[in-house]
Amino acid sequence: MSEQTIYDKVGGEETIAKVVDYFYSELVLKDPSVSHFFEHTDMEKQRLHQTKFISFALGGPNQYSGSSMAKAHEGMNIQPEHFQAIAKHLHDALAHFGVSESDIDQALSKVAALKDDIIYK
Numbered sequence: 764m765s766e767q768t769i770y771d772k773v774g775g776e777e778t779i780a781k782v783v784d785y786f787y788s789e790l791v792l793k794d795p796s797v798s799h800f801f802e803h804t805d806m807e808k809q810r811l812h813q814t815k816f817i818s819f820a821l822g823g824p825n826q827y828s829g830s831s832m833a834k835a836h837e838g839m840n841i842q843p844e845h846f847q848a849i850a851k852h853l854h855d856a857l858a859h860f861g862v863s864e865s866d867i868d869q870a871l872s873k874v875a876a877l878k879d880d881i882i883y884k
Contacts, residue, residue, distance in 0.1 A: 768822025769866045776823060778860060780814045786856035787813075797848050800839060817853075820873045832880035841882050850874055 773779065787810060792798050801809065815826045850871055857867045 769862070769870060770818055770821040770823035772866060773821065773857075773860065773862055776814060776818050779818050779821065779823075780810070782856045782860050782862075783810050783814045783817060785859055786852055790852035790855060791849065794848060794852065797845050797852075800841070800845070817870075821870055832877050833884060836881045836884045839884060841884065843878075843882055846878055846882050 770776075770779070773782075787801075787806065792801060792806075819825045853874065854867055854871060857870065858864075862870075
């Protein structure tokens with residue numbers, strides 16, 4: 764029997780959608796160090812994309828069909844401290860919904876692997 768994915772452990776896409784809503788509404792959009800990146804963003808579309816992306820990053824089905832990470836972040840000039848703030852908010856959102864630290868660490872390591880496609884673009 765294969766090991767259960769984090770996606771399955773947390774309750775699949777329905778729970779991840781709740782994590783993403785909390786991530787944006789309670790953390791990211793209230794953080795002045797990163798909220799400005801979303802001033803002209805269709806947040807409904809952003810939430811849907813992020814839910815698909817995080818679902819895939821946590822071992823769920825690959826339903827993400829958005830731009831590549833480099834293309835999606837082009838022209839934003841995201842700095843390492845912005846990346847860290849977003850990663851911390853993702854950590855806190857996952858923890859808020861009861862995801863274990865070891866599973867959060869695993870998820871954040873997948874996000875960290877994308878850092879070079881996101882910062883300084």
